[in-house]
Amino acid sequence: MVLEGSDRELVAACQRGERDAFRALFETYKDKVYSIALRFSGDRAIAMDIAQDTFLKLFSSIRDFRGDARFETWVYRLVVNSCLDHKRRSWRLIPIADELLAVLQAPSDSLRDLLRGEMRQRVQSAVERLSPDLRMVIVLRYTEGLSYDEIAEVLGCSPGTVASRLNRAHKALERRLSYLVNQKGGGHA
Amino acid sequence: MPEWLELELAHQLSPAAAPEDLWERIQGGRPPARRPLPRWPIAAILTLMVAAATLWLAAKGQEPALSLEQLALQQLHHPAPLDLLSSDPAQIAAWTRRHADVALAIPAGTPVRLTGVRVIRNGGVRITAVDYTVGGDAATLLVARTGPPDGTSHGRMSWRSGGLTYALACSNPEHPEAACPLCHAINSSQRSAFSAQPGG
Numbered sequence: 357m358v359l360e361g362s363d364r365e366l367v368a369a370c371q372r373g374e375r376d377a378f379r380a381l382f383e384t385y386k387d388k389v390y391s392i393a394l395r396f397s398g399d400r401a402i403a404m405d406i407a408q409d410t411f412l413k414l415f416s417s418i419r420d421f422r423g424d425a426r427f428e429t430w431v432y433r434l435v436v437n438s439c440l441d442h443k444r445r446s447w448r449l450i451p452i453a454d455e456l457l458a459v460l461q462a463p464s465d466s467l468r469d470l471l472r473g474e475m476r477q478r479v480q481s482a483v484e485r486l487s488p489d490l491r492m493v494i495v496l497r498y499t500e501g502l503s504y505d506e507i508a509e510v511l512g513c514s515p516g517t518v519a520s521r522l523n524r525a526h527k528a529l530e531r532r533l534s535y536l537v538n539q540k541g542g543g544h545a
Numbered sequence: 546m547p548e549w550l551e552l553e554l555a556h557q558l559s560p561a562a563a564p565e566d567l568w569e570r571i572q573g574g575r576p577p578a579r580r581p582l583p584r585w586p587i588a589a590i591l592t593l594m595v596a597a598a599t600l601w602l603a604a605k606g607q608e609p610a611l612s613l614e615q616l617a618l619q620q621l622h623h624p625a626p627l628d629l630l631s632s633d634p635a636q637i638a639a640w641t642r643r644h645a646d647v648a649l650a651i652p653a654g655t656p657v658r659l660t661g662v663r664v665i666r667n668g669g670v671r672i673t674a675v676d677y678t679v680g681g682d683a684a685t686l687l688v689a690r691t692g693p694p695d696g697t698s699h700g701r702m703s704w705r706s707g708g709l710t711y712a713l714a715c716s717n718p719e720h721p722e723a724a725c726p727l728c729h730a731i732n733s734s735q736r737s738a739f740s741a742q743p744g745g
Contacts, residue, residue, distance in 0.1 A: 382568060390563035404567060411571045479557035498558040526546040533550065 363427045370418045378415055385428075386411075388500065389435045395495045396439045398484045410438045425509065432500070432510040436492055443488050475536070482532040490525040493518055613687050614703045616667055617714035620674050621685040627661035627676065637662045637675060645673040647688050647709065657684070657727045677727060683716040684724035 366384070369377030386407070393406035413434050421430055483491055496502045496510060504515040504522075511518070629640045634651035637659060641649045645664050660676040672689040691710040702721060703712040715724035 379568070382571065386563040386567060387560055390567065391560040394561050395558045400564075404564065404570065407563060407567055408570050411567075415571075475553075476557045479553055483554075483558065494554065495558060498554040499560055526550065529554070530547060530550050533553065536553070 367418065367421060367427055370415070371421075381414075382411060385414075385431050388428075389431065391499050392432070392435050392495055393439060395480075395483070395499045396491060397442070398480045402442065406435070406438045406442050409442070410435045413438065429506070429509050432496070432502075433512075436496075436510060439492065440488055478536065479533065482529050485532070486525055486528060490521050490528070493521045494525045494529075497522060612667075613672070613689055613710055613712035614700075614714070616665075616672065617674075617685050617687045617702075617712040620665070620687065621683065621714040621716060624676065624685070625663055625665055625674070628663040630661040632659045634659060641673050641675075641688075645671050645688075647673050647690060649673070649675070649688065651675075651727070655727055657724075675727075677724075679723055679726055682723045684727070685714045686724075686727060687712045687714075 363384075366377050366381050370381055389410050390403055390407045393410070394400065394403035397403050397406060410431075414431065421427065425433075483494060486494065492511065493507055496507045502510070504518045507518045508515045628644070629637065631637050631640075634653055634655060638649045638651055641647050641662055651659070657677040657679040660678065662673060662675050665672050665674055667689075670689055670691070672687050675686040675688070677684055677686070689710050690708060691705070702714070703710065705711070713721070713724050713727075715721040717723045
């Protein structure tokens with residue numbers, strides 16, 4: 357098995373059916389799984405669905421994990437598949453209404469918070485408009501900070517393909533978000 | 546890639562903390578809660594369907610009467626020859642029953658002066674046209690069998706009753722109701738069958 361020390365023990369305990377091990381494994385990976393789901397979907401409720409789905413699959417199939425890849429990579433694959441499955445199933449009838457609701461529900465203690473939220477909304481919206489393949493490499497790269505090789509391993513493609521997708525995604529995002537540079541004077545929020 | 550985009554993506558797509566209740570949801574083992582589809586598209590589609598059906602039914606219901614009104618005006622201004630010249634209500638009623646299968650019980654006390662009756666054909670439908678004058682105005686009443694005897698409706702110059710559609714035309718364009726006494730200027734005991742839903 358290609359496992360880091362603590363993961364190796366946790367996975368082995370889960371494979372033996374130890375209940376506490378499942379909770380520990382969940383605590384280890386919950387933020388990673390939820391973050392990818394949230395940044396990919398742009399919706400907290402959907403991210404919860406995806407995260408729940410991912411962990412249910414993880415717990416039910418952990419006995420099948422043979423250690424051919426790193427356990428973390430295996431988890432990433434599960435969440436990536438859940439994201440793409442959900443994307444295929446979902447049909448967002450009223451994305452504009454969803455976004456409006458999110459803005460209305462967002463806490464806005466100050467103008468700074470409001471502007472920050474607005475900026476996040478615009479970037480997230482631009483990311484959401486990418487195709488699922490391009491969006492996923494962006495999320496894995498910027499949310500999880502994975503290298504090209506690691507992304508390639510998770511997605512089951514070559515590092516060249518990852519580079520190509522990232523390049524296309526960057527160009528599309530630059531085109532869609534360049535107006536923010538003028539608004540902000542090129543600074544970082 | 547521009548530096549600002551790299552920074553923006555790293556900042557805006559930063560990791561997020563999982564909600565506290567995620568573990569409870571997983572422990573519950575219930576399937577992911579699918580958000581219900583918004584109901585407004587379904588309601589909108591149903592509303593449109595009902596509206597379309599209503600309009601269609603209304604158009605279907607009005608079409609014979611409306612076209613019959615136009616035909617009545619046409620017959621008033623360009624009348625076909627009368628098949629029966631008569632001022633006798635009973636004679637006209639009998640002829641109409643025999644030749645057009647339409648029961649017209651024109652009251653004997655009608656204040657109008659009957660001229661005669663004819664049967665015309667329009668779109669394969671036999672239509673009875675009764676010509677008469679009232680005061681100085683000429684008028685034509687058309688009666689057509691248009692369907693089963695269910696439901697009644699009426700407009701200003703046309704109406705439906707007992708499976709028959711009636712339409713009235715009068716030469717007085719300002720007061721077309723001048724033709725109405727054929728049916729209306731009678732007392733209730735003499736009220737005729739076709740005046741059940743008076744339109745004129």
